[in-house]
Amino acid sequence: MSADNTYESITEGKLAKNQHEGAYNSLNVIFLAVYGYICLEAVNGRYGLGTMVLLLQYAALIRMPIFSISFIVDQSQRAVANTRDYFAAMDEATESSATEHGGTLEVTRGQVKFTEVVFGYEVKQPVLRGLSFTLEPGTKTALVGESGEGKTTITNLLLGLYVPQNGSIAIDGQDISQVSRASLRAASSVVFQEPALFSGTIYENIAYGRPDASKAEVEAAARAANAHEFISKFEKGYKAEIGERGLKLSGGQKQRIAIARALLKDAPILILDEATSSLDSKSEHLVQEALERLMKGRTTLIIAHRLSTIQSVDTIITLKNGRLEEQGSPDELAQTSGIYAELLRLQQGHTSSAAKRLKRYELQA
Ligand SMILES: Nc1ncnc2c1ncn2[C@@H]1O[C@H](COP(=O)(O)OP(=O)(O)OP(=O)(O)O)[C@@H](O)[C@H]1O
Ligand SMILES: [Mg+2]
Incomplete structure (x- = not known):
């Protein structure tokens, strides 16, 4: 900031x-x-x-x-x-007064449904041109598309940061444009590739997920996120200041704090922007393990940057020209002639042109 x-x-x-x-x-x-x-x-x-x-x-x-x-x-x-x-x-107008009329979103299962969504930041340049898909409750879905296809845009819309020009987005059958922003934001957690941590103590950064959480709950979340161990090693523990003037955390440590925050928030829908930068194998393993715990039982949308991640999800959605190109399980899509099958072939190719192509999808083999 x-x-x-x-x-x-x-x-x-x-x-x-x-x-x-x-x-x-x-x-x-x-x-x-x-x-x-x-x-x-x-x-x-x-x-x-x-x-x-x-x-x-x-x-x-x-x-x-x-x-x-x-x-x-x-x-x-x-x-x-x-x-x-x-x-x-x-x-x-402040957000709350802008949506005061809205009801409260009640998430029971965590189903997300995009119906013919049309959206562009500039009206004349649509990014999504009638996109429809459904995220089934409790499943993991990976979004695949070239850079600029609108993956981040989809998450922005789901969080209610922008409103579609046409079509609708519903969570458990309730149109998100008709519910209060506060209840919409409470329904989802976001873990971005560059986690947004603010200057303050580690405790404050985790508790931000749910400000009324008790100390024991914050610590439990940190443990589940594989973060407790490294936090305890700091001289001031949870009271250690991070940010510009405080401790500098490594990429993997930041991610685990962001995961602890999301675990504490315990929202039914999870949006995950996987990190592109590779961590060393030990912290990679710790982050992965923490993520598995976080994703359990939640409807998860992953913007994947690794083919291995895409291979492990329940459903893959591929985007092309602002529309859904394919949707299916990794095994199903491996048999088609779509983007995913092509990416798999490229991965096996190991040529420099294959590497370039993968790069356009911001994917690492
Ligand atoms: N705030 C914005 N204002 C105007 N245009 C934007 C804005 N954010 C994104 N765009 C445009 O919308 C399109 C989709 O962008 P988006 O960030 O959703 O792509 P992406 O699929 O997430 O790409 P990447 O894989 O590079 O992250 C791009 O053409 C981009 O230039
Ligand atoms: Mg993006």
């Missing part, structure tokens, strides 16, 4: 500097022309050398004030624009 802010202020600063430089450059050009005109008139004999020097000095004297005025005008324009943005942001 703070890194983002710094980045934004730096880029904003740069932008402002560029704009200033632009204004100063044009003023400099104008002054150069004025100096040129004064000299030219002297050459033409309108006045003598003394007058020319005097005029040049006057022009130089007036230069600074004019630069200051341009700076002030520039700053006040910026202030006006920023104030407008500020009030526009303050006028935005």
Whole structure:
């Protein structure tokens, strides 16, 4: 968060500097022309050398004030624009008031159903063009598609971060656009490849999954996530600060904390964006084991980055051009001529062109 802010202020600063430089450059050009005109008139004999020097000095004297005025005008324009943005942001309705009419989502089995979903971030550029599929309760489903096909978009829609332009998304038969955001968010946990941990203690980061959890529950979640052992080794244990000023955690440790958080939240639907970066085999094993525990009994949607993961799910969904291309078990899809069968063949090929193709799916063999 703070890194983002710094980045934004730096880029904003740069932008402002560029704009200033632009204004100063044009003023400099104008002054150069004025100096040129004064000299030219002297050459033409309108006045003598003394007058020319005097005029040049006057022009130089007036230069600074004019630069200051341009700076002030520039700053006040910026202030006006920023104030407008500020009030526009303050006028935005909060999420809860935006969906106050909505009922509460009641998840009984955890079935997720996309029906003819059409969505694009820009209306003219649809990403999903009528996508339908069902995630059966308690099963694992892998989403497969080239980079940019809309895998992350599907998860964004399921979390209610964006609303489809057409079609519907239902959880246990209830349209998610008709339920309150709070109950929708409570229904799913997300474990992303770059887990979002915030500055604070490890305890706070895990308890974020369910703020009213007891200490024993937080610890139990950490144990189930294979995180308790490494946390105990820190001098301050669960009170150890992480984040920019605190401890730096390894990729595998971060993932296990994110898994502990999701275990604690205990939501019936799980969205998993598998990490692309490979961990060493020991922490890989620990993360995998923790994930298995987390996925048990939940409806899981996995954005897989490993063929081995895809091979171990119940159902594979392949995407092409914003629509469902195929859906079936790994064994079924291995027999067809679809993307998955092709990926399997590529994996066996081990050629450099096969490796390139796999890369387009962001997959590792
Ligand atoms: N916030 C956004 N605003 C506008 N366009 C976006 C936004 N996020 C994604 N897109 C576009 O939507 C399309 C689908 O993106 P998405 O992130 O869902 O792909 P993906 O399948 O997750 O890809 P990857 O495998 O690279 O993560 C892309 O063409 C992308 O450029
Ligand atoms: Mg993505």
